[in-house]
Amino acid sequence: MPYQRPSRSLPPTLLLVLSLCVSAWALGREPALPTQAEITEESAEESTEVLVARAVSQLSYIAADYSQVATGENSGDMQLLAQLRGHVDEVEALLASLPDRPGRGQLTRSLKDLRTAIERRADAETVRRRANTAADRLAALYQLPRSPAELLPTAEEGRGLYRARCSRCHGDAGASVAGTAVNADFADRSRMAGFSLYDLYNAIDPHRDDVHGPVIDGDLSSRQRWALAVVVAGFAAPPRMPPLGLAKRYPGLVVQPGVATVRPAELPQDARQALMWWRAYPQRARDMQHPLTRAAGLLQQAQTAFRGGDSAAAYHQLVLAQREGFAPVSSELEARDPALARQITRQWQDLRQLILSQGPENEVVERFQTLTTAVIRARNQLQPSARGWSDGWAILLLVSAAGVGWLLWIKLLRPRRR
Numbered sequence: 001m002p003y004q005r006p007s008r009s010l011p012p013t014l015l016l017v018l019s020l021c022v023s024a025w026a027l028g029r030e031p032a033l034p035t036q037a038e039i040t041e042e043s044a045e046e047s048t049e050v051l052v053a054r055a056v057s058q059l060s061y062i063a064a065d066y067s068q069v070a071t072g073e074n075s076g077d078m079q080l081l082a083q084l085r086g087h088v089d090e091v092e093a094l095l096a097s098l099p100d101r102p103g104r105g106q107l108t109r110s111l112k113d114l115r116t117a118i119e120r121r122a123d124a125e126t127v128r129r130r131a132n133t134a135a136d137r138l139a140a141l142y143q144l145p146r147s148p149a150e151l152l153p154t155a156e157e158g159r160g161l162y163r164a165r166c167s168r169c170h171g172d173a174g175a176s177v178a179g180t181a182v183n184a185d186f187a188d189r190s191r192m193a194g195f196s197l198y199d200l201y202n203a204i205d206p207h208r209d210d211v212h213g214p215v216i217d218g219d220l221s222s223r224q225r226w227a228l229a230v231v232v233a234g235f236a237a238p239p240r241m242p243p244l245g246l247a248k249r250y251p252g253l254v255v256q257p258g259v260a261t262v263r264p265a266e267l268p269q270d271a272r273q274a275l276m277w278w279r280a281y282p283q284r285a286r287d288m289q290h291p292l293t294r295a296a297g298l299l300q301q302a303q304t305a306f307r308g309g310d311s312a313a314a315y316h317q318l319v320l321a322q323r324e325g326f327a328p329v330s331s332e333l334e335a336r337d338p339a340l341a342r343q344i345t346r347q348w349q350d351l352r353q354l355i356l357s358q359g360p361e362n363e364v365v366e367r368f369q370t371l372t373t374a375v376i377r378a379r380n381q382l383q384p385s386a387r388g389w390s391d392g393w394a395i396l397l398l399v400s401a402a403g404v405g406w407l408l409w410i411k412l413l414r415p416r417r418r
């Protein structure tokens with residue numbers, strides 16, 4: 001998929017239109033149908049997710065660690081280089097073992113490009129970008145959920161667990177403890193900026209033993225892993241809360257899925273710093289955002305879950321979006337625009353019903369889109385003064401286009417710095 005770099009400083013409306021096109025493109029694709037084997041064997045479906053997550057994790061390591069070998073020639077560098085090539089081999093093998101999807105061939109080619117770049121000792125930026133692009137494509141291709149089904153837990157929730165199970169190797173402040181096998185320094189900002197919160201969550205993986213044995217993380221629940229990821233991210237967080245204006249400027253980064261899936265290193269400097277703080281304090285980041293922005297983010301997540309074949313998670317997130325995003329402002333909207341308030345309430349109910357009764361897939365996806373549009377209208381009604389809201393919403397809509405959308409979005413944002 002070739003990306004067109006848009007010209008600088010696009011007018012907000014154009015941004016919006018562009019993002020709608022991307023969303024429409026993403027939505028217009030046929031959801032990949034499960035194979036017979038996947039239908040009959042539920043465990044097969046589960047293991048697909050585990051395998052995809054593992055491959056994404058390997059790619060994120062390549063992206064983060066290659067910069068250490070980019071210049072040197074000593075034996076340590078050669079060793080690390082061999083290890084990174086080994087990661088590419090492993091990802092290729094994993095991909096070959098996954099069920100075929102349209103787009104897999106292209107992904108295989110991107111992995112070849114990545115390997116070539118590593119072998120030719122390309123610059124760190126090129127390798128980082130190729131590895132992350134491949135990871136995003138892979139996640140999009142197999143609809144891997146990279147944001148928690150619930151709202152992100154706070155660091156407090158994971159701190160006791162961290163002290164009990166992690167600090168003997170990773171230290172109380174995230175610096176590796178002498179005498180352990182650990183090199184990783186969680187307080188190293190530039191390295192940590194290369195990981196999304198999801199990448200950290202993914203490294204604390206109970207399904208594999210190559211990083212941590214089962215005694216360390218074999219029994220952790222998904223919620224505990226997210227709480228630990230937030231703790232780990234906290235070691236590299238800037239000391240001060242970012243200015244509130246940044247939350248308005250980058251609304252997609254204070255709410256899920258953005259706060260969990262975006263790698264700070266991909267962002268302009270101000271957004272990068274801010275995201276490193278927001279993801280360490282997800283509750284406070286959430287509170288900075290208009291509840292309907294939260295609702296729209298959760299609706300996107302629900303839609304991703306649904307398109308990935310997990311209608312239980314989709315239903316759950318749909319309800320969560322209603323409770324956490326719409327309920328807090330429904331009476332305010334009722335007073336401002338009763339017709340719209342009623343319409344949204346009804347659409348929410350209908351969609352819940354449709355998912356429960358296992359209605360046709362394309363209809364469900366369509367209604368997700370209609371509901372999101374209505375929520376956006378409501379948000380605009382309640383906060384018309386929010387400067388640059390259309391940019392904000394354009395960004396949020398781009399989130400819905402998952403993987404590929406992110407890349408485009410990042411390209412849209414980047415020129416703004418200059």
Ligand code: HEC
Pocket residue numbers: 161162165166167168169170180181182183184185200201203204211212216217228229232
């Ligand atoms: C026995 C020592 C040990 C313990 C205990 C341990 N880890 Fe690790 N951890 C490692 C090693 C070794 C690595 C591989 C990366 C490296 O070389 O530093 C690693 C890697 C990681 C990474 C990947 C990030 C990166 O920068 O590479 C994360 C995240 C992580 N550990 C979190 C945790 C958490 C959370 C706990 C507690 C549940 C924990 N670890 C407990 C040894 C340990």
